[in-house]
Amino acid sequence: MRIVFMGTPDFAVGSLQALSESGKYEIVGVVTQPDRPKGRGNKMLMTPVKEYALSKGYEVYQPQKVKTPEFVQILRGMQPDLIVVAAFGQFLSKEILTMPKYGCINVHASLLPKYRGAAPIQYAIIKGEKKSGVTIMQMDIGMDTGAMLGKVVVPIGENTTMGELHDALRSKGAELLLDVIEKIAAGTVVATPQNNAEATYATLLDRSMERIDWSMPAQEVHNLIRGFNPAPSTFTTLPNGKNLKIWGSRLTDKVSGDIAGTVIEVGKHSFFVACGSGVVEIIEVQPESKKRMPAQVFINGRGVQVGDILGVPAAK
Secondary structure, rough: OOEEEEOOHHHHHHHHHHHHHHHOOEHHHEOOOOEEEOOOOOOOOOOOHHHHHHHHOOOOEOOOOOOOOHHHHHHHHHHHEEEEEOOOOOOOHHHHHHOOOEEEEEEOOOOOOOOOOOOOHHHHHHOOOOEEEEEEEEEOOOOOOOOEEEEEEEEEEOOOHHHHHHHHHHHHHHHHHHHHHHHHHHHHOEEEEEOOOOOOOEEOHHHHEEEEOOOOOOHHHHHHEEEEEEEEEEEOOOOOEEEEEEEEEEOOOOOOOOOEEEEEOOOOOOEEHHHHHEEEEEEEEOOOOOOEEEEEHHHHOOOOOOEEEEOOOOOO
8 A cells, every 4th residue: 555644743753653664555755844943043853754754764745735736746646545644734635635545544632523623632631531542534624524433542640741641642543543544455444424513622722821820720720731741831920020830730639718829838849839729739840941840949949938929920
């Protein structure tokens, strides 16, 4: 089977690697987003998929838009039997979707029809789900609306971070992909339509979501912190006006009548913050212009004290 692979971030590398290491398929081209400048130095960085593809000697294509007649012509020249898409980042035209013998399939990091869209892994944790998973679907013209060809469920623990869930889904999705492609080739795959009435959406993350609103219940604050770890991270404001990134938290059974955002207790290894209801324990932070550190190190440097109120913007 001649396969064209389309993907961009690290999540997609898992699927490309599985296809490559299976040795069963001819990967005739890898399509990924154009290189973009990143970091303080604004250095042009290859996408993770490009990096892996080049290491395997695959032909890599980076069109600004896959829908252009010029690139569609290039795709036709590859004569794919199947196009596999995983977190690619561009919509495909009907012309591309119908080009291969077996069409196009997508490796999506949620249990569809829940969390269609761009940030399903973060949303599963932010919304307090107890399970997530990967769905492989036959792509159609809608956004993540196609018929489902396979699913795998991955549990989410109370303290599971977005990074941990990402890695589990990356691995399970890659295994599922190989299983689904074998069934496609054998003609035994079963396509199950999605129930659109049950659909929810994981829209692009907004920078305003990164600021912790301590008036939320402790459970929601904890979900946000772990849902944004390791990216894009959450933050609050210290009484001195400086930002403090919050990387790690735990739920507690403590209660407090203090104003939301008040540091109610400072222990040896962590500190405790009152929320709209309940209290969260903060275990890992990153002060402005410094590295991530255990809360214990921050406390020893007298970074926070009982009675401090977090999240209040500094007076101008």
